[in-house]
Amino acid sequence: MIYLQVLANGVVLGGLYACIAVGFSLVWGVLNVINLLHGSFIVLGAYVAFFSYHLLGLHPFLSAPLAGMLLFVLGFGLQGAIINRVVHAPVLMTLTLTFGLDLLINNAMLVAFKADYRKIVLEPPLGSIALGEVILPLDRVAVMVLALLLTLLLYQLLRLSRLGRAIVAMRMDHDAARLMGINVMRMSAVTFGIGAFMAGAAGSLLSIIYPISPLNSTLFLGKAFVICVLGGLGSVPGAMAGGVVLGLIESFSALWLGPEYAVTVSFVLLIVILAVRPTGLLGKRGFE
Amino acid sequence: MRDWAILAAGVTLFALLPLLGGNYALRLGTIFAMYAVLALSWNIIGGLAGYPSFATAAFFGLGAYASAILAGKSVPMLLAWAAAGIVAATFAVVIGLAILHLKGHYFAIASLVLAEVLRELTNSFADLTGGGMGLNLPVLRWTVGQEAQFFFFAMLVLVALTMIAVLLLRRSTLGFALRCIQQNEDAAVMLGIGARGCKAVAFMLSAVFVGIAGAIYASWVHYIEPGDVFDVLYSVKPLVMVLIGGIGTLFGPVIGAAVFLLLEEAVWRSFLTIHAAVLGGLIVLLVLFLPDGMLGSRKARLVWRG
Numbered sequence: 001m002i003y004l005q006v007l008a009n010g011v012v013l014g015g016l017y018a019c020i021a022v023g024f025s026l027v028w029g030v031l032n033v034i035n036l037l038h039g040s041f042i043v044l045g046a047y048v049a050f051f052s053y054h055l056l057g058l059h060p061f062l063s064a065p066l067a068g069m070l071l072f073v074l075g076f077g078l079q080g081a082i083i084n085r086v087v088h089a090p091v092l093m094t095l096t097l098t099f100g101l102d103l104l105i106n107n108a109m110l111v112a113f114k115a116d117y118r119k120i121v122l123e124p125p126l127g128s129i130a131l132g133e134v135i136l137p138l139d140r141v142a143v144m145v146l147a148l149l150l151t152l153l154l155y156q157l158l159r160l161s162r163l164g165r166a167i168v169a170m171r172m173d174h175d176a177a178r179l180m181g182i183n184v185m186r187m188s189a190v191t192f193g194i195g196a197f198m199a200g201a202a203g204s205l206l207s208i209i210y211p212i213s214p215l216n217s218t219l220f221l222g223k224a225f226v227i228c229v230l231g232g233l234g235s236v237p238g239a240m241a242g243g244v245v246l247g248l249i250e251s252f253s254a255l256w257l258g259p260e261y262a263v264t265v266s267f268v269l270l271i272v273i274l275a276v277r278p279t280g281l282l283g284k285r286g287f288e
Numbered sequence: 289m290r291d292w293a294i295l296a297a298g299v300t301l302f303a304l305l306p307l308l309g310g311n312y313a314l315r316l317g318t319i320f321a322m323y324a325v326l327a328l329s330w331n332i333i334g335g336l337a338g339y340p341s342f343a344t345a346a347f348f349g350l351g352a353y354a355s356a357i358l359a360g361k362s363v364p365m366l367l368a369w370a371a372a373g374i375v376a377a378t379f380a381v382v383i384g385l386a387i388l389h390l391k392g393h394y395f396a397i398a399s400l401v402l403a404e405v406l407r408e409l410t411n412s413f414a415d416l417t418g419g420g421m422g423l424n425l426p427v428l429r430w431t432v433g434q435e436a437q438f439f440f441f442a443m444l445v446l447v448a449l450t451m452i453a454v455l456l457l458r459r460s461t462l463g464f465a466l467r468c469i470q471q472n473e474d475a476a477v478m479l480g481i482g483a484r485g486c487k488a489v490a491f492m493l494s495a496v497f498v499g500i501a502g503a504i505y506a507s508w509v510h511y512i513e514p515g516d517v518f519d520v521l522y523s524v525k526p527l528v529m530v531l532i533g534g535i536g537t538l539f540g541p542v543i544g545a546a547v548f549l550l551l552e553e554a555v556w557r558s559f560l561t562i563h564a565a566v567l568g569g570l571i572v573l574l575v576l577f578l579p580d581g582m583l584g585s586r587k588a589r590l591v592w593r594g
Contacts, residue, residue, distance in 0.1 A: 091393055107568065
């Protein structure tokens, strides 16, 4: 049954996509900043994994937290020092600012790491398992499970910890949050840092599946756009739903129309959904 | 009256450029005029109506491809240019009616994705567009100097037309309606302004000249490919120029285009491998320290923020 196989591929892909998008969705939802740096953050995470694997012999699954921490520091610094200064300016300003920062960081990566596509080849390879007639590559499944675990951790962090409640409070109402004694500027930096953490960790996990290159950043960023619009903005379940839906759409459009149309289909869908139902498929807002 | 005088003086002075400089100066002048067209056009939807559009690359590439395909079927050049403008304008109206009800980030993303979709489609329909191989345009049987002068004056006429359209728009009812929409769309609708139609027309006006600019560009460089003319930088550069000059101002976009071009040339010359980073740094500094631009006033910004 080819449909079962395509379905399984789509769901696995969807798990990876959820992890790509959840940090982007958090930053957009809470800070109202479209972080065009997100794609570059993911690629940076992948480079951390690449160099830890080749220099330190660290498995990409183990270097994911390390990549996340490094990216957290970078994100915290960027938001605290630069983006916070214009966070209340009109949409155009923050969007343009993150575009400028992305040009800077992406160009820095090109100079430092070159545009060559690199790949982590695991020794020994993980192989694949067969469930009936459906064959699943184990590396993808492992990455999906870890990605979902990370996403779930973020969800629990937002729901249960004091830090998480402060972020949710900010998402509901910046001014009221400030009145309740939340240091909005600091928490904005922390939120942006967490978004960067998720991107870095996701990039590190994905490094065993996708080739690594600075040129890939727009690819990841485009996926994050589509997923956020599909799932609705600013909630962890929304990002997960959007990720799975996008994974399925890409798998089935590759089957029916050919793989070269997968990107076109997802972007056309983005415009249609925005035009018809801008709140996304779940139609719910917020990190409540 | 004063604005018309400035326009006439500016165009006349600029038309003297071929007397002074060689082909390099003409090339810079042509690019300057093209950038000014893009920036002025963006200012209609982004500055006047207040909608953060990233669709410029889509209009530019669409115009370039429309005229290149027609030129390949041996349609006369000027006719192909005009057709490119019509194609871009029609596209803008249709898409505009679908996405102009979105606000803020949502509109920005929808407009940003347009160019991506068009690029992918151009890549896919290789029979018509040549796909990733790109399209060659018919070579004109002129000398290099004649060609440089011709395209310089073509862009100059286009920028003059764009400027005239902007000046007429400023004084018109439509321009007034767009300013109302920018300041408070709900209030504007309450007062009986047909916001939907006004925004669609503004979007169309911001597309038509960009489409023709794309067409002239295609004829000028003789070869286009999807990654070149649908480049996201064509969406971002005009915005940066307008930010340099002052958002929502009349002549700000033109000044911004000149400043931007000079910076770009200097950067390309001295820092080839890190030109993107320098551009990025420029954008960051601009947003942080000069958000009103060179001609913008603080008061104007307060109004714009609503």
